[in-house]
Amino acid sequence: MNNTIIRTEGLTKFYGKQRGVLDINIEVRRGEVFGYLGPNGAGKTTTIRLLLDFIRPTRGRATIFDLNTRRTSREIRQRIGHLPGELALYENLTGAELLRYVGHLRRGMEWRFVEELAARLDCNLSQPICSLSHGNKQKIGLIQAFMHKPELLILDEPTLGLDPLMQQEFYRLIAEAKAEGRTVFLSSHILPEVERVCDRVGIIREGRLIAVETVAVLKARTLRQLEIHFATPVPREVFARLAGVRDVIVEHGVLRCTVIGTLDALIKVAAQFQVVNVISHEPSLEEIFLAYYAGGEGHAA
Amino acid sequence: MLRNVFLKTLRDQRRALLWWGIGLLAIALFTGLLYPSIRQMAPEYDKLLKTMPEALIKPFVGEFSDFASPEGYLNSSLFFLMLPLLFLVFAIGFGSNAIAGEEERGTMDLLLSNPLPRWRVVAEKFAALVVSTILLAFAFWLGLAICALAVELGVSLGRMAEATMSGALLGLAFGALALAVGCACGDRGLSLGVASAVAVAAYFLNSLAPVVEVLERYRRLSPLYYYIGADPLKNGLYLGHAAVLIGLTGLLLVVALLAFERRDLAV
Numbered sequence: 001m002n003n004t005i006i007r008t009e010g011l012t013k014f015y016g017k018q019r020g021v022l023d024i025n026i027e028v029r030r031g032e033v034f035g036y037l038g039p040n041g042a043g044k045t046t047t048i049r050l051l052l053d054f055i056r057p058t059r060g061r062a063t064i065f066d067l068n069t070r071r072t073s074r075e076i077r078q079r080i081g082h083l084p085g086e087l088a089l090y091e092n093l094t095g096a097e098l099l100r101y102v103g104h105l106r107r108g109m110e111w112r113f114v115e116e117l118a119a120r121l122d123c124n125l126s127q128p129i130c131s132l133s134h135g136n137k138q139k140i141g142l143i144q145a146f147m148h149k150p151e152l153l154i155l156d157e158p159t160l161g162l163d164p165l166m167q168q169e170f171y172r173l174i175a176e177a178k179a180e181g182r183t184v185f186l187s188s189h190i191l192p193e194v195e196r197v198c199d200r201v202g203i204i205r206e207g208r209l210i211a212v213e214t215v216a217v218l219k220a221r222t223l224r225q226l227e228i229h230f231a232t233p234v235p236r237e238v239f240a241r242l243a244g245v246r247d248v249i250v251e252h253g254v255l256r257c258t259v260i261g262t263l264d265a266l267i268k269v270a271a272q273f274q275v276v277n278v279i280s281h282e283p284s285l286e287e288i289f290l291a292y293y294a295g296g297e298g299h300a301a
Numbered sequence: 302m303l304r305n306v307f308l309k310t311l312r313d314q315r316r317a318l319l320w321w322g323i324g325l326l327a328i329a330l331f332t333g334l335l336y337p338s339i340r341q342m343a344p345e346y347d348k349l350l351k352t353m354p355e356a357l358i359k360p361f362v363g364e365f366s367d368f369a370s371p372e373g374y375l376n377s378s379l380f381f382l383m384l385p386l387l388f389l390v391f392a393i394g395f396g397s398n399a400i401a402g403e404e405e406r407g408t409m410d411l412l413l414s415n416p417l418p419r420w421r422v423v424a425e426k427f428a429a430l431v432v433s434t435i436l437l438a439f440a441f442w443l444g445l446a447i448c449a450l451a452v453e454l455g456v457s458l459g460r461m462a463e464a465t466m467s468g469a470l471l472g473l474a475f476g477a478l479a480l481a482v483g484c485a486c487g488d489r490g491l492s493l494g495v496a497s498a499v500a501v502a503a504y505f506l507n508s509l510a511p512v513v514e515v516l517e518r519y520r521r522l523s524p525l526y527y528y529i530g531a532d533p534l535k536n537g538l539y540l541g542h543a544a545v546l547i548g549l550t551g552l553l554l555v556v557a558l559l560a561f562e563r564r565d566l567a568v
Contacts, residue, residue: 082414105417106415
């Protein structure tokens with residue numbers, strides 16, 4: 001049995017002269033949760049729509065389950081669950097009606113499982129979709145992607161609009177799918193989310209895949225802006241000479257610096273002084289990209 | 302009603318179909334009911350019509366000079382302009398909404414996430430258009446049939462059905478045109494605009510041809526000619542003309558199926 005579920009080879013899409021995505025090479029293996037990380041407009045949705053044969057590549061090709069996405073799209077779609085990005089539903093139906101419709105089109109789902117998913121996501125299926133909030137619409141989108149227990153889930157920004165409690169439930173659904181040996185490909189623009197649920201991450205920026213890393217490596221390379229407030233003035237040199245600590249500024253007992261990867265060394269040195277407060281900023285995606293460019297690896301082709 | 306794309310499309314149209322059906326039935330019924338009083342005044346009508354320039358009046362009532370005869374009356378008041386206008390508006394709206402409308406609302410991605418071939422979505426939506434148009438044609442015919450119970454129309458129910466059917470075929474041809482343009486470009490507004498513009502041009506080509514000499518030889522390019530040129534209310538449905546409309550519809554459906562299969566879905 002082949003263990004590559006999704007493979008893209010030089011997948012490229014131009015909209016006229018405008019860039020969509022350029023030379024995307026990805027391999028997603030059976031049973032893994034693959035995160036596709038990038039800011040809005042980077043080409044995440046374009047890649048996903050190419051995989052589903054909604055749009056056709058300018059160059060390159062893609063296979064899912066070793067089937068060509070252009071020639072065997074229907075067979076592929078039979079075996080996957082897809083949550084479209086910028087989800088639009090049939091506003092005139094209720095949630096239950098929409099899910100039954102999709103179920104008929106798929107020729108098979110267990111209604112009991114749909115109800116179980118709805119209960120777990122706290123989603124009211126009897127209300128007309130037009131009266132639902134964005135988050136509740138997203139839940140119906142998630143249910144239709146999960147309800148037939150597909151071999152592969154392709155989810156475009158799945159947590160968009162979900163409140164934190166529901167995000168946790170969604171992470172559990174992902175973990176269960178993984179435990180059952182199913183494969184997940186999800187796009188996101190939120191680093192902590194990807195770090196939390198994914199095994200490997202592809203980072204896309206301006207249409208190019210700039211790196212594919214395991215989450216462990218990604219974390220080790222993460223840049224973090226750190227601010228430590230001390231009770232008394234501290235010497236700059238003890239911090240400046242630490243490996244992985246950069247841009248050190250010390251003013252009036254306040255240390256500001258950038259840390260690459262683990263905070264361990266810095267914290268141990270800081271602990272020798274009287275610490276009042278530690279403020280850590282989650283790195284933005286731009287900062288992660290900077291880490292990759294600064295590190296001299298994963299340069300765009 | 303949510304078993305497949307065909308039934309879902311009809312279900313979405315159920316309110317529109319109800320009101321369109323009531324409207325068409327009422328128009329047919331009340332126009333028919335006026336016939337006895339019109340017939341009494343027919344000589345004056347004819348005189349009035351003769352005082353007006355031909356070129357001004359023919360494009361809207363047709364060549365049916367005999368206003369007093371039931372066929373002449375029904376043709377000029379219903380079948381020449383009213384029926385094709387209503388069927389065209391309905392079918393073009395339906396056709397442009399079917400694929401391009403679904404893309405505009407953003408639901409096409411959700412629909413095609415399911416294991417459906419694209420051609421199947423087009424085919425099922427077209428089938429829903431055919432069924433809807435036939436239902437509306439039936440409502441219109443029913444209005445005339447009810448009317449025939451009350452007043453002496455002197456036209457057989459069969460002939461009324463044939464003329465109405467001819468109108469339905471015309472509607473389907475333009476519905477297929479709107480569908481094909483929508484399938485080719487994914488733009489509902491463009492599809493609506495192109496199909497409506499062609500319909501208006503075709504209407505005037507057919508109706509002006511008898512009075513404008515240079516247009517006469519182009520008249521056969523107008524689908525409207527194949528709808529009413531052989532006067533189906535008087536002579537029955539002329540199969541040759543019906544075949545032209547059905548053939549045109551089939552051709553446009555093939556274009557729609559192929560075009561939608563080939564292009565990128567709109568975002």
